[in-house]
Amino acid sequence: MSPPQPEFPSPQARDVLISVNPRAGRKGRQRLVGTVATALADQGFRVQILSDLEAVTSLAAELLEKEQLRAVLGAGGDGTMSVLANRLPAQTPLAPLPVGTENLLAKYLQMRDLDQVVQAIAGGAIAHLDAGRLRTAVNSTDPDGPRMEQIFLLMVSCGFDAEVIHRLHSNRAGNITQLSYGKPILHAIRTYEYPELRLYWDPEAAADDLTQSTSSPLTARWAFAFNLPCYAWGLKFTPNASGVDGCFDLCTLQNGSLWQAAKYLLAVLRQRISGLKDCTMTRLKRFRIEADRPVPVQADGEPMGFLPMEVDLLPRRLKLVVPEAWALQAGFGPAAAAGTNGQPSEPDRRMPLSTE
Numbered sequence: 240m241s242p243p244q245p246e247f248p249s250p251q252a253r254d255v256l257i258s259v260n261p262r263a264g265r266k267g268r269q270r271l272v273g274t275v276a277t278a279l280a281d282q283g284f285r286v287q288i289l290s291d292l293e294a295v296t297s298l299a300a301e302l303l304e305k306e307q308l309r310a311v312l313g314a315g316g317d318g319t320m321s322v323l324a325n326r327l328p329a330q331t332p333l334a335p336l337p338v339g340t341e342n343l344l345a346k347y348l349q350m351r352d353l354d355q356v357v358q359a360i361a362g363g364a365i366a367h368l369d370a371g372r373l374r375t376a377v378n379s380t381d382p383d384g385p386r387m388e389q390i391f392l393l394m395v396s397c398g399f400d401a402e403v404i405h406r407l408h409s410n411r412a413g414n415i416t417q418l419s420y421g422k423p424i425l426h427a428i429r430t431y432e433y434p435e436l437r438l439y440w441d442p443e444a445a446a447d448d449l450t451q452s453t454s455s456p457l458t459a460r461w462a463f464a465f466n467l468p469c470y471a472w473g474l475k476f477t478p479n480a481s482g483v484d485g486c487f488d489l490c491t492l493q494n495g496s497l498w499q500a501a502k503y504l505l506a507v508l509r510q511r512i513s514g515l516k517d518c519t520m521t522r523l524k525r526f527r528i529e530a531d532r533p534v535p536v537q538a539d540g541e542p543m544g545f546l547p548m549e550v551d552l553l554p555r556r557l558k559l560v561v562p563e564a565w566a567l568q569a570g571f572g573p574a575a576a577a578g579t580n581g582q583p584s585e586p587d588r589r590m591p592l593s594t595e
Contacts, residue, residue, distance in 0.1 A: 394539070
């Protein structure tokens with residue numbers, strides 16, 4: 240696969256839309272949106288803060304047509320970014336404004352604080368990363384019934400952790416914090432029965448370095464597929480997952496019980512999960528997971544229906560505004576760092592940051 244090619248924003252793209260998810264993260268963090276808007280306005284950008292997703296969608300399409308859109312900032316968490324990726328036109332440049340609970344994408348892109356976000360918008364690059372697409376059953380009791388289709392950015396899983404996510408959101412009454420996960424986790428520990436999962440794929444969907452001993456179907460009790468090496472609480476199941484290699488990194492675990500869960504968690508914390516005999520690591524472009532009992536699915540920390548699930552990769556589907564330093568670290572080399580005119584936008588890249 241050829242090296243990823245970044246772009247640099249056009250100097251004429253001066254409009255920034257901030258799409259606010261009022262239910263994301265702690266309420267106090269929402270005030271940071273105004274701070275970022277002011278800092279960007281001081282840099283000469285035209286900034287609009289919107290909480291109506293329909294308005295964001297319409298205005299983004301209009302500004303794209305006029306080649307004036309610098310970025311749409313998702314003020315929320317990873318779920319907010321996923322919603323924007325699904326609703327906005329594919330060519331929309333997106334960037335996270337981390338005011339949510341986990342903010343895994345923002346951490347991965349080195350955009351954890353306000354200064355980093357403003358600097359990326361004012362003088363960063365545009366990176367095209369892979370995305371995933373999943374299709375799942377809407378109803379747990381009707382696996383052959385209505386289907387839902389969604390794009391995801393980070394990862395998808397089915398089983399215990401998805402059970403926690405489903406329970407969390409089914410009882411959600413307001414903003415989510417880390418403490419909100421306590422009751423759903425305890426309930427899942429008491430009730431989840433770890434049904435068997437069957438993972439299917441065809442030979443053309445396998446990466447060249449797929450372990451020869453791995454065959455379809457693969458049975459397990461846990462299944463995680465990563466587009467990017469991001470998971471809650473900083474856990475690294477597949478630390479080498481990359482959003483530019485055209486494959487998902489899959490981790491499947493064969494045994495299901497509370498004691499096995501503790502063993503797997505310890506192995507992940509020690510970065511030794513891949514060395515376990517009951518762990519299988521595979522790299523695939525598309526796959527299907529089935530079960531004989533209802534099993535929930537989650538993607539990017541949001542409930543996404545139930546098995547059966549079909550997943551395929553969308554190469555370079557995401558258009559993200561990122562810090563230039565991150566682009567270089569991710570393999571977007573200096574020789575490739577040019578826009579359509581062959582040169583980066585010097586005024587924007589050198590623009591001083593002022594958030595006062």
